[in-house]
Amino acid sequence: MELSFYKYQGTGNDFIMVDNRTNKLSKNNTNLINRLCDRKFGIGADGLILLEEPEAEGDDFKMVYFNADGNESSMCGNGGRCIVAFAEFLGIIKKEAAFTAIDGFHEAVIDNDLISLKMSDVDRVEEKTDSFFLNTGSPHHVIFTDKIDEIDIKKVGAAIRYSEEYNSIGGTNVNFVEQLDKVSFKVRTYERGVEDETLSCGTGVTAVALAAFAAGKVNTTTVHLKTPGGRLAVSFDSREVSFRNIWLTGPAVQVFKGVIECKL
Numbered sequence: 001m002e003l004s005f006y007k008y009q010g011t012g013n014d015f016i017m018v019d020n021r022t023n024k025l026s027k028n029n030t031n032l033i034n035r036l037c038d039r040k041f042g043i044g045a046d047g048l049i050l051l052e053e054p055e056a057e058g059d060d061f062k063m064v065y066f067n068a069d070g071n072e073s074s075m076c077g078n079g080g081r082c083i084v085a086f087a088e089f090l091g092i093i094k095k096e097a098a099f100t101a102i103d104g105f106h107e108a109v110i111d112n113d114l115i116s117l118k119m120s121d122v123d124r125v126e127e128k129t130d131s132f133f134l135n136t137g138s139p140h141h142v143i144f145t146d147k148i149d150e151i152d153i154k155k156v157g158a159a160i161r162y163s164e165e166y167n168s169i170g171g172t173n174v175n176f177v178e179q180l181d182k183v184s185f186k187v188r189t190y191e192r193g194v195e196d197e198t199l200s201c202g203t204g205v206t207a208v209a210l211a212a213f214a215a216g217k218v219n220t221t222t223v224h225l226k227t228p229g230g231r232l233a234v235s236f237d238s239r240e241v242s243f244r245n246i247w248l249t250g251p252a253v254q255v256f257k258g259v260i261e262c263k264l
């Protein structure tokens with residue numbers, strides 16, 4: 001089978017994007033999706049995203065997200081911004097989008113090079129001994145440090161991701177964070193399903209912004225995040241540790257397109 005695809009990146013978090021409105025690509029083919037995401041044997045990406053026909057009334061499309069390991073997973077914030085850019089490219093939307101992903105309904109707005117995505121509400125930030133845990137559409141463990149560049153992200157991240165603490169939820173993503181000033185943080189993320197550090201994680205920086213606010217490290221409701229792949233911003237309304245109207249903003253870019261021969 002020949003598969004047409006597009007490659008997108010959002011602050012260096014990269015995705016294979018497939019227009020699957022004709023259901024050409026089966027969602028159960030874990031090996032194929034894993035192979036397509038492989039950086040040596042395939043196209044190479046942190047994940048693969050299907051744009052499908054909407055199921056809910058008023059939606060423009062449906063988003064289905066797979067990690068590089070080939071498994072369908074929870075919400076991807078950078079992928080959500082990239083699929084909005086893809087939908088605009090395909091002519092499905094103009095400057096605004098409404099779509100459903102695994103964690104529910106999302107809205108998005110395109111403003112020149114920046115795409116803002118409305119994230120799921122967050123009702124709980126769990127404070128642990130030296131870290132925080134919250135779910136921003138995907139599960140995130142957040143650790144504040146003052147030596148972020150000295151951490152072996154893959155080693156320490158994997159130890160937490162596979163720890164007994166997170167077994168019952170299928171593991172977690174792990175974010176290491178260093179405060180830069182009153183409103184900015186440097187973030188490095190170990191991503192579940194990629195099983196390595198990625199250049200950026202959208203649900204991850206969202207978790208960092210909310211955890212920083214809950215911990216009293218910032219008192220503004222817009223937080224700036226510097227990742228190895230670029231800059232993102234998160235804004236929100238807060239009531240104690242309950243967060244609403246959460247928006248993730250940053251660039252999303254089409255890198256190339258192609259056709260690949262897939263053995264099913």
Ligand SMILES: N[C@@H](CCC[C@H](N)C(=O)O)C(=O)O
Binds near residue numbers: 075139173194200204
């Ligand atoms: N890169 C993503 C997060 C993707 C999901 C994650 N790897 C998981 O399985 O929890 C983002 O930008 O949010």
